[in-house]
Amino acid sequence: MPSSFKHLFALLFCLFAAQTFAQQPRIVSANGTLSEILVGLGLEKQIVGVDITSTYPASLDKIPKIGHNRSIAAEGILALNPDVIIYTDQSMLAPALVKQLNSSGKKLVEFKHEYSKEGAIRLIRDVGAYFNARPQAEKMVKSLEADLKKVGAPKSPKKLLFIYARGTGTLMVSGTGTSVDKMFLLAGHKNAVQGFTDFKPLTAESLITANPDILVLFSSGLESLEGAEGLLKLPGVANTTAGKNKKIVAMDGQLLTGFGPRLGKAALELSQKVN
Incomplete structure (x- = not known):
């Protein structure tokens, strides 16, 4: 192969690798619901760390644990070399931890999580939009809505x-x-x-x-x-x-x-x- 073609091939390979990396960031999730959504979006292989509330699906047990809300240390997260760290406004992360992560140069993203049907759907869609996986998010939303329709009103509230x-x-x-x-x-x-x-x-x-x-x-x-x-x-x-x-x-x-x-x-x- 002529050297000019070798250089061109190497350049194209580097560009492809860079694009692939940009599309597949290493993710740390500090919230069990977010971790579950990531798996539903087809992004499980990109998760490099999760908090201890990330118990579903069971395959998340194999992923390194970063601790639980206020006990999480920045060093443990940064050691995993993530590209993005995600959490919700309900995750109760210590302010000092958020400050450390923000100053680390890593991308730190907070999602709003309201405890309601509408809040759950919004969270799924927001995460899907952020990771460019809207079709997968909509599948989860449809499944959620179908499940909720099966819940009938109790004859006698307890x-x-x-x-x-x-x-x-x-x-x-x-x-x-x-x-x-x-x-x-x-x-x-x-x-x-x-x-x-x-x-x-x-x-x-x-x-x-x-x-x-x-x-x-x-x-x-x-x-x-x-x-x-x-x-x-x-x-x-x-x-x-x-x-x-x-x-x-x-x-x-x-x-x-x-x-x-x-x-x-x-x-x-x-x-x-x-x-």
Whole structure:
């Protein structure tokens, strides 16, 4: 091959490689819902790091973990040499971390995530648009909407109480405005506790006052209490309607709170387990 052709071939190869790299950035996701969306968009091979809430699909377990919201360190992310780092306004990243990443020269992108059907659809479309994968995003949106249509209104709305548990030493209840609260409403039920937002420590008095019909926990949370029997031994639980009837619902945490592509499946599963 003449040297002029070799040089031309080498130049074309470099241009092609540069274009391919530009189209396939190395991605770090600091949010489980974003990670799930990336996989749905066909970008899993480009993910080089995820936070510990990135549990679905199971193949994400093989990807290096960067930690969980405020415990994430910039050094761990930068060591993965990402081209872009994505998170949502609900990811609760430490301000110092955001400042460090912004000053690192890496692309840091925040997506707005509202806990609603509209918010989930918007997030999917926004991520799809950013990564030039709009057709794949629309497929996810259609699937989400089809799933939500399967969720019927309950004949008798129940009072649900979500307990966040990490053993008996960490017990919190969900107030209004949380992703769990929004999921209860989406499924046609209501939160047994009102009057405060976010989470508060669980007390026997507040539990008895709320008197939920059903207790809802993450599957991992219920396991940390040694199952339903352990939960029923907590002060106040046996005095509630839920405790007396042993009405306990356990769901995967990311599914229940993700408000992403599986939103319809989550609402349907909650409805079926409650009814």
